[in-house]
Each structure stands twice: as structure tokens, then as C-alpha cells.
Amino acid sequence: MYSKILSLRFPKDIVNEPITVNLVKEFDLSFNILKATIYPRKEGIAVLELSGHRKNFQKGVRYLKGLGIKVESIGQDIKRDDDVCFQCGACTAVCPTGALYIKRPEMEVVFESEKCSACEWCVSACPARAMSVKFNKGLLD
Ligand code: SF4
Ligand code: SF4
Incomplete structure (x- = not known):
């Protein structure tokens, strides 16, 4: 099991996408949302702990980045x-x-x-x- 705490910065055009559902269904990942500030039609940010098989984790992060989400290790922000x-x-x-x-x-x-x-x-x-x-x-x- 691979697990990491990530910050996700969402561009305003995708804040309504079912991203977390897809992470579970498509990539067999589990997540724990630690913090989220997402407003309709505005940029948003979420901090979550993402866990799963390392390969699925990498695929999931690629999926997020492909949507235009900036994905970083939370350590870069504290x-x-x-x-x-x-x-x-x-x-x-x-x-x-x-x-x-x-x-x-x-x-x-x-x-x-x-x-x-x-x-x-x-x-x-x-x-x-x-x-x-x-x-x-x-x-x-
Ligand atoms: S000054 Fe004290 S409380 Fe602040 S970061 Fe350093 S050890 Fe922690
Ligand atoms: S380092 Fe500070 S912000 Fe990070 S988990 Fe500990 S108390 Fe919370």
C-alpha cells in the first residue's frame, strides 16, 4: 500500500467533475479528504491522503494532472x-x-x-x- 498527502489545485472549469469517484472506480484508490475549499465557478483546493497500489497511485495522479489539476506533495506548502x-x-x-x-x-x-x-x-x-x-x-x- 502506497499513501501520500497531496494538495490539489483545481482550475475553475472542472470543480464540478466527479474526480474522487473516478479515483475510486477507475484506479482502485482510497482517499481521505483532510481539507477542501472549492467554490462553484472558482478555483479550489483540496488536501487529501491518497492510498492504493503504487502503480494505481501513479496512474491516478496522471489522471488528475491530465485534467489540469496541479498536484503537489503537501510538504511543499507548509x-x-x-x-x-x-x-x-x-x-x-x-x-x-x-x-x-x-x-x-x-x-x-x-x-x-x-x-x-x-x-x-x-x-x-x-x-x-x-x-x-x-x-x-x-x-x-
Ligand atoms: S519556535 Fe517552537 S513552536 Fe515554533 S516551530 Fe520552532 S519549535 Fe515549533
Ligand atoms: S506540521 Fe503543523 S500543519 Fe502539519 S500536521 Fe503537524 S500541526 Fe498540522
Whole structure:
């Protein structure tokens, strides 16, 4: 089983397509929608965990891209400003996926963007405002 958290940016002309149904029926993939902001006749964005056989996963992503959807690993949208982060560890207490954790014995706060689900809990938990989520800013303005 292959699984990855992806952000999908939809052009406005296809937001009404039965895309998730096709992912299940045509490619035998399962998905878990973590976040979605899609308005009729406007661009939209969704964050989902897509799972299945690796080959089907790749076919499914090709299908999405063929529809004009921009598909990216969610890690490309969540950033930590390492110049600002002072390693306090507060974010690790709220991160539900283990993307932020304390590496021992170094006691270093590590951010593994591949595990991030874009819940944004760390953004408000961080006293230094080091964490930022950029994917839904600007697209729907
Ligand atoms: S947005 Fe922050 S708290 Fe949420 S999963 Fe990603 S790193 Fe963890
Ligand atoms: S809460 Fe902010 S400052 Fe503290 S370790 Fe996490 S990212 Fe760094």
C-alpha cells in the first residue's frame, strides 16, 4: 500500500467533475479528504491522503494532472522558518501526524513535511510564528 498527502489545485472549469469517484472506480484508490475549499465557478483546493497500489497511485495522479489539476506533495506548502524557530517544542505537542517531533538525544525539533496534513494547528501554537501554510493564500482571493 502506497499513501501520500497531496494538495490539489483545481482550475475553475472542472470543480464540478466527479474526480474522487473516478479515483475510486477507475484506479482502485482510497482517499481521505483532510481539507477542501472549492467554490462553484472558482478555483479550489483540496488536501487529501491518497492510498492504493503504487502503480494505481501513479496512474491516478496522471489522471488528475491530465485534467489540469496541479498536484503537489503537501510538504511543499507548509514551511518552517528556521531563522525564526527557537526550538521550543510547543508545536510538537499539537501536531497530530508526528510531522513535528523532538529528536532525542539531541532534543532537536524536527519538521518532516512529508507527514504533514496541513491542519495548521502548529501555526497558532508557535510563539515565534515560524510555521506558515501558503497553499490557500492568494489562490481564492
Ligand atoms: S500543519 Fe503543523 S500541526 Fe498540522 S500536521 Fe502539519 S506540521 Fe503537524
Ligand atoms: S513552536 Fe515554533 S519556535 Fe517552537 S519549535 Fe515549533 S516551530 Fe520552532
